[in-house]
Amino acid sequence: MNRRRCAAVATTLVCALAVLASPDPLNRAYAAPVPTPAASPSAVAPPPVELPPGTTESDIAGSGIAGSGAGSGEQSLEKVRLEIARLYRKAASATDAYNLADEQVKKQASEVADLAGDIVRGRQRIDALRAQAGAAARAQYMGAGLPPEARLLLAGDPQLFLDGVGRIKQGQKATSDLILELTREQEDLKTYAADSHTHWERLKETRDRKEKAEKEIKKQISAAKKLEKSLVKKDRERLAALDRAAAARAQTAWLGTESFQLQGVGLGASEQGAKAIGFATAQIGKPYVWGGAGPNSFDCSGLTSQAWLAAGRPIPRTSQEQWRLLPKVAVADMRPGDLIIYFADASHVAMYVGDGRMVHAPRPGRNITMAGAGSMQILGVVRPDA
Structure with missing residues (x-):
């Protein structure tokens, strides 16, 4: 009888030492330990994570948390916490991408609008220059088809001829400037159109990035909320x-x-x-x-x-x-x-x-x-x- 009693006491002491020597599951999850509360039944065997009616362990397992569900206790809940934090950090990264794309969309849309305005003004300027060229052509036609030089030579008045030489040179320069300006405006218009196309394509790409980031944000937040609600x-x-x-x-x-x-x-x-x-x-x-x-x-x-x-x-x-x-x-x-x-x-x-x-x-x-x-x-x- 004494031997049985001694064996029972020894067994009890071994079990007690084993429990006291085991690390606290919650403390192992962090680098910095916290004070351990007084021993209690809940501290030795933490209560399981309870799921609401209709929710299965697969709902949590689908979030990528291994070992979650009933029976895992505080260690399981800590995994849930870390997973929720991870999901919200991914949402934060996507939010940064969304905000950057949003800023770029505003800037690029403004640039496209400015180029569209340049194109409209360029076309109006070309129309005005063409009207000037048309007026010059009509004036030549009304002069019986003779160029101004010929009409001056046939005038028979030397003073009139000398006075007209300056006007002829001015007219020639004006015509040359008109043609040069018209050519330049046409080239500018081509450049504006090409730039507008490039900017528009860039704007579309940025809008796609913004939309993709928005979907990612909603996806991560939805996953985090679902996990919390489980x-x-x-x-x-x-x-x-x-x-x-x-x-x-x-x-x-x-x-x-x-x-x-x-x-x-x-x-x-x-x-x-x-x-x-x-x-x-x-x-x-x-x-x-x-x-x-x-x-x-x-x-x-x-x-x-x-x-x-x-x-x-x-x-x-x-x-x-x-x-x-x-x-x-x-x-x-x-x-x-x-x-x-x-x-x-x-x-x-x-x-x-x-x-x-x-x-x-x-x-x-x-x-x-x-x-x-x-x-x-x-x-x-x-x-x-x-």
Whole structure:
């Protein structure tokens, strides 16, 4: 009996040590660990992700998440969160492509309209020159077919002849200029027509890119929303909590980096930067809408570009163009009003407001808000008024 009791105690101790030694599934998903809550039944065996009636695991599996569905617990929900974030980032990249194409469409349409105006004016000028040439031909006909030189020689008055020589030379030059101008206008008209065709073809290509980007945006947002809707309310709340926890961990880690610690103490915004911050923060609470540039809704680069426009400094419309064209500064030298570019493809942008915070338009379904500047992967920083 004592041997059985000792064996049972030993078995219990081995199981307990195994449970305590195993890593927390949630912590393995992040590079920076968070404090582990007190042991509880839910911590040892997290509840499964519950699906609403009529939703199957294949709905989530179709999104590319392996192992999602009932029984996967927090680890499965974390995969859902990462997949949703990936879909929205793809939508953000497509939004950048859409915004760039939209800007190009406006510019190219204006160029085509200008060329069309040049063609109309060129044709009107050619018609006027042809009318002048016709008037000269009629004048010659009314002179009995004799050229002016012959009529002067037959006049019999030497003074009249001398006076007419100058007029003849002037007339010859006028006729030569008329022909030259008519030829030039005809050549210009051909050039305008060729340019107009080229610009029109380019405009069509840009419109096709814009339409393709729009379809991609809708596709990615629809997939993300479908994935979110496949979860019951309780799991959506847990998903939001995971989002906040991930952002908090990233922000805490960034605040501890050397680049943040080296930031100048009391480094303030420029006069224009302060105006841009004032505009951006005044939009807090307005919804994110892809392609939005105010006044009622914005996407991420729509907010930053309009903020700096309000400050009197026009900047590129898209986050990728802002990253490509604006002067770059080190993260350690960042000051309020600077723009923080996020992710490797520069698909997101926010405005730094100081004290480790930024204001941005996050993604579809969310509103403009203040957040930790290090809560996402920073690519770099640009300064519109460098």
